[in-house]
Amino acid sequence: MTLTVPALAAPAANEPLVRTTIDLRTPGANDVAIDIKFAGICHSDIHQARDEWGVGLFPMVPGHEIAGIVSAVGSEVTRYRVGDRVGVRCFVDSCRECTNCLAGEEQYCLKGEVGTYNARNYDGTPTYGGYSTAVVVDENFVLGIPDGIELSEAAPLLCAGITLYSPLKNWKAGPGKKFAILGMGGLGHMGVKIAHALGAEVTVLSQTLSKQEDGLRFGADHYYATNDPTTFTELENEFDLIVNTVAANLDLERYLGLLALDGTLVHVGIPTEPDQIRMFWLASQRRSIAGSKIGGIRQTQEMLDFCAANGIGADVEIVSIDQVNEAYERVIRSDVRYRFVIDTATFGTETPTDA
CATH class of the missing domain: 3.40.50.720 (NAD(P)-binding Rossmann-like Domain)
Known part of the structure; x- marks a missing residue:
């Protein structure tokens, strides 16, 4: 069984993003299902959606600054419960066995970490990012967002x-x-x-x-x-x-x-x-x-806790799904102070369907 949810995707390089749907896997024993509330727009989303780095997998659903609420957990999940405030950042898996992974530096996985989008899971299936209403991620690659940070201001913390x-x-x-x-x-x-x-x-x-x-x-x-x-x-x-x-x-x-x-x-x-x-x-x-790239999972959680303790969030401009293509052009013109964040509620009231 798969879960079909609304998403915003680049159908091909240099084409405007369009509304579509994507199929998510049914949460496994170690998975966390997340209702996405906000997704940050990173300049790297633009680079990849326009295939400027030459590694585009299309159709592509960008977004690796994800903040939301846990909607379901697998039978063996111990870190999160339904209703928790959580985030997903730039990658959603790593080999977990190499020297770097064992040191808590999964972002430098010697096998290659699995990107949140524009990548393939180790089983070959594509990954889709946060420009959607839901995501399913292994609990080991989910971050807890502390109280005291608005979800919209927390989303860009997962990358920026x-x-x-x-x-x-x-x-x-x-x-x-x-x-x-x-x-x-x-x-x-x-x-x-x-x-x-x-x-x-x-x-x-x-x-x-x-x-x-x-x-x-x-x-x-x-x-x-x-x-x-x-x-x-x-x-x-x-x-x-x-x-x-x-x-x-x-x-x-x-x-x-x-x-x-x-x-x-x-x-x-x-x-x-x-x-x-x-x-x-x-x-x-x-x-x-x-x-320097980004931090590992452990350091990212440390960062979120530090930001909450010090009252730090990103300065954001919230945009709707239908404003994302315009937001891309504004990012290129440096016309944002300082991070665009997509309100996924603007997808509308369409209900995800099981297939």
């Missing part, structure tokens, strides 16, 4: 939040550390909020000062425009850690020059073209360049 929390924790941002966030978009605004709550001295490096008021409200101590050449002389050798959220090729040598001794530039925004630097900029102050 953990994407910033993970490098901030791994590179020990906190009291006495000077941290800079490069870019003040959906990722960057979460970096400001989380780094401030961790106790770091926070600087925003944005192309212009247009979002300065927001940055300071989120907790930034300083705000600089990167289109001002004096920024790079004034802040030379300043930071212990810079996290780059910009998915475009930049003059990395300019930003490496802002790092202090043993400073690290961590990339979470991934451009499509390779970068090139001279090793002098690393050797001169023992600097490092690194990359």
